[in-house]
Amino acid sequence: MRIWSVANQKGGVGKTTTVVALGGLLAARGKRVLVVDLDPHGSLTSWFGYDPDRLSHSLFDLFRDNGSVPEGLPAQLVTDTSCEGLSLLPASSALATLERKMVGVEGMGLILSRALTQLWDDFDFVLLDNTPSLGVLMVNALAASQRLIVPVQTEFLAMKGLERMLNTLRMIMRSRSNPLPFTIVPTLYDRRTQASVQSLNALRKAYPDELWRFAVPIDTRFRDASQAGQVPSTYSPESQGTRAYGRLLDDLLAMTV
Template sequence: MENDISDIELTETVKHAKVIAIANQKGGVGKTTTALTLGEALTRLNKKVLVIDLDPHANASVHLSFFPETVTMTAHNLFFDDANYKTIWLQIVQKRATVGFDFVPACIRLSELENDLKDRKNKGMVLSNALSGITDQYDYVLIDCPPHVGVLLVNAIVASDLVLIPIQTDFLALYGIRLLFDTIKVLNKVLPSPVKFKALPTMYDGRAGACRKILNLIRRKLQDRVFSTVVHMDTKFREACASGKVIYAIDEKSRGALEYMQLAREIIRNEDA
């Protein structure tokens, strides 16, 4: 990871959209659900949103029925040396009738970038440079990050205004975020301003004493770096995934849908403050 960071040369870029990297180095904490549901919630609040799947597992892409065998242009195309960003964005940004946001699918070849970019100068700034040509078209850009340290995660964090960390309210998930905090700590040594991050408690079950204990611990440790919104367990998320939709298309009044709408309003409110 240090090699991904050490050769970053910072350049001034004009950014209009708020870029949010949704990251956690433990899988199964609601990262992809957050990217897709928050993206849709923001569009329902009249925001123009782009969601980028930067995870080689392509869970967000498959969720929206962008299957690897049917997609030829993906986020991977942004990382070539001779990338013409203006042309590539026109080719990789996709739309689905079931959601209001624009979407960039992923592919398994993203996993090859660790090796492909090993000798490339400034490899931690590729995504940031690419986004500079499109952020004037959106209010928010959400990045679904891979669940491991590497060049993709570094690119996402460097390009972001905020790192949103979904944390499942159990002990193992809490332990897993230490790795992400270590990555942010290293990046802060070379970036001109500290990486901003905020945690989102997910998969919460208020009936379980352990969940309540972990939520209290998260709030005590991170203080104002925790969203006031808490996302509870909701079976509607699974129903939405099985049907290739987001929860608003299944039940917009469900608990999960209302909580992500609350999160979207909280993000907008914090930006305006």
């Protein structure tokens, strides 16, 4: 099982779209894929037609047993999506209460790792969609991950979110026994605007080794795919955005060989 975390401490940069796009492409290549929604807002959950405010069971259930994960529970929480080969561990709005509930609970940062261990033989890839705030959920995601993908909108304000994310990564790295490689992915790129071009050039200058060599363009087909509850590779396989994520997936897979 390969576990990739998609995170940035800024909203609206394409985290959920990145998870759904990569997940759909992996499933189309015959991989067994699980996408996990760690955001109380539940954008990933909503993408596939589930209401985070109405779910009776969700990722939140993993955090109810004081740091332990009952045998069989993770598999019970996994649900189907519209994409064959792609499963979802959904979020509920109750996740917003975790910070208060988990204070002082030993091992609270390893709950997701323990849950995924139970699913190790069921999936080839797990993609984690993170909340934009640093807390117990992001700590769990980064502790469980083998690679971090950081989507960054190509505009100057997004650079600050990237700096915060990398500071968080450095902090998490102190408690890990092995390094967590990361890839910065420029998103929402519009080559017609000077702001996008300048921001991409600034990213290339500041992060020459970690920055993905291409960029994901603005593509309204992503929004349409979300409204249809489908992955982009099914809804619009030939769109610019889908093709960009295909190139990203090829590069990510090459990095892990």
